[in-house]
Amino acid sequence: MIEFRHVSKRYPDGTSAVEDFSVVIPSRETTVLVGSSGCGKTTLLRMINRMVDPSSGSVAIDGEDVAHVDPVRLRRRIGYVMQNSGLLPHRKVIDNIATVPMLNGVPRAQARARALELMDTVGLDRSLADRYPAQLSGGQQQRVGVARGLAVDPNILLMDEPFGAVDPIVRADLQRELLRLQRDLGKTVVFVTHDIDEAFLLGHQVVILQKGGVVAQRGTPREILARPANEFVASFIGADRGKRALRVARADGVDVVVDGDGRPAGVLVGTEEDAAAGGPGS
Amino acid sequence: MSWVSSNLGVIAASALAHAALSAPTVVLSFVLSVPIGWLAHRYRLTRGTLLAVAGVLYAIPSIPLFVILPIVIGTSARSPLNVVIALTLYGIALMVRSSADAFDAVERDVVDSATAVGFAGMQRFFRVELPLAGPVLLAGLRVVSVSTVSLVTVSGVLGIPSLGLLFTDGFQRGITEEILAGIVATVVLALLFDVLLVLAGRVLMPWARATARRAPRARTREARA
Ligand SMILES: Nc1ncnc2c1ncn2[C@@H]1O[C@H](COP(=O)(O)OP(=O)(O)OP(=O)(O)O)[C@@H](O)[C@H]1O
Ligand SMILES: [Mg+2]
Numbered sequence: 001m002i003e004f005r006h007v008s009k010r011y012p013d014g015t016s017a018v019e020d021f022s023v024v025i026p027s028r029e030t031t032v033l034v035g036s037s038g039c040g041k042t043t044l045l046r047m048i049n050r051m052v053d054p055s056s057g058s059v060a061i062d063g064e065d066v067a068h069v070d071p072v073r074l075r076r077r078i079g080y081v082m083q084n085s086g087l088l089p090h091r092k093v094i095d096n097i098a099t100v101p102m103l104n105g106v107p108r109a110q111a112r113a114r115a116l117e118l119m120d121t122v123g124l125d126r127s128l129a130d131r132y133p134a135q136l137s138g139g140q141q142q143r144v145g146v147a148r149g150l151a152v153d154p155n156i157l158l159m160d161e162p163f164g165a166v167d168p169i170v171r172a173d174l175q176r177e178l179l180r181l182q183r184d185l186g187k188t189v190v191f192v193t194h195d196i197d198e199a200f201l202l203g204h205q206v207v208i209l210q211k212g213g214v215v216a217q218r219g220t221p222r223e224i225l226a227r228p229a230n231e232f233v234a235s236f237i238g239a240d241r242g243k244r245a246l247r248v249a250r251a252d253g254v255d256v257v258v259d260g261d262g263r264p265a266g267v268l269v270g271t272e273e274d275a276a277a278g279g280p281g282s
Numbered sequence: 283m284s285w286v287s288s289n290l291g292v293i294a295a296s297a298l299a300h301a302a303l304s305a306p307t308v309v310l311s312f313v314l315s316v317p318i319g320w321l322a323h324r325y326r327l328t329r330g331t332l333l334a335v336a337g338v339l340y341a342i343p344s345i346p347l348f349v350i351l352p353i354v355i356g357t358s359a360r361s362p363l364n365v366v367i368a369l370t371l372y373g374i375a376l377m378v379r380s381s382a383d384a385f386d387a388v389e390r391d392v393v394d395s396a397t398a399v400g401f402a403g404m405q406r407f408f409r410v411e412l413p414l415a416g417p418v419l420l421a422g423l424r425v426v427s428v429s430t431v432s433l434v435t436v437s438g439v440l441g442i443p444s445l446g447l448l449f450t451d452g453f454q455r456g457i458t459e460e461i462l463a464g465i466v467a468t469v470v471l472a473l474l475f476d477v478l479l480v481l482a483g484r485v486l487m488p489w490a491r492a493t494a495r496r497a498p499r500a501r502t503r504e505a506r507a
Contacts, residue, residue: 075399090490
């Protein structure tokens, strides 16, 4: 469990990035921080591994205030994946993945063997092991980034817009893969994005942020969709633009679901209760 | 060609002495400039001062420097050490700016991500920042190397053995061939140093070429992976 307790951050130049932010991030689930550019997402994420220290308030992992933990030791047990993967361009793929375990003192051969396994885990062909990051596609680079984040088998995985720079098809692929990984590995994932669809897809818990790290709403995707807390949330999730306001229209004897502009979004096959009971649509 | 053919030994010995003065100068310039350049890169407040001071070094005229240096540091007037120290100052003048630029050119994201995964300060410097600054450092070092090999000839005026002695001796005795031999040998030596640096760069930074090429295979067939 990660706990933000009344955290504020004012940068030396006077920018107030976050003010009095309090949120509990449960273990073994994905929490998504979502908000538009500059609202303090990266700042919040980096407080967890002490790349940023709060000006006031505290961040605790399983009850322990991170301010009392050596930052380097802390970072070596927390996975970190960022946009453009942040891979070391001068190290081969396999060495990039093996880097952190080796910093932790794992022998080279063992770290590299584990790196190859991790390539399988994230769906990368082992033949890419000896390439440099620049010799991979953007999607492949992100997979290496995820593998590197998992290399020390951390309990916590921090992801800062990891899929922000790849095309939509690759992004959908990577998102599916992350969902699968999360089901298999059960990490505590803190995921930052400005894409609300991505947030709803990946998050058990979604925290919608306003400028200055103000929490506009926090809840499961369903809770937020069902009851947007205010105008800002409604607008942010697109409820006011009709994208989320779906209607059922009858066409050729089938229930077709259309959005606010009348564009078809899908076909109505029944309710979730029907599905659970093995009814239509199961 | 008569002077050259009958004085091959002299030319070789002068070239060797020339190289022996140049190599430590280039190495010292590099080793001293990199930390100064890093400071200039890292702390914006010091940047202007450091670069200005380093730049001014280049404006010191060399002959007076050769005269004053032994007095200041207590070496004998003919000591090769004077040449190495004086020319290292010029090397620093060129190399500090290159070093600052080299560290500036390292992607901020990469350094951040190295921090994020747990590289401690010195580890991050030696294993991430320094190697990634490598290509720009090398470009700067090549300029320093050529400039040093050329400047070492000045030591001939002081009577310190180097290819410069071929000029001074050639002028005094009116042997054009000796002067030309000095010039050609200096240029050849400078090229040799340059080739060695480029080769060292290839060996130490195999990734730089791989990165520059951006393997076309990865771009097309597997772009969707
Ligand atoms: N090192 C810094 N010094 C000064 N101001 C900063 C620094 N880092 C961030 N800020 C400012 O703090 C605010 C929050 O920045 P942050 O990077 O946390 O936003 P973000 O939500 O991650 O934005 P984005 O979606 O663009 O990545 C912004 O106004 C930003 O300009
Ligand atoms: Mg950010």
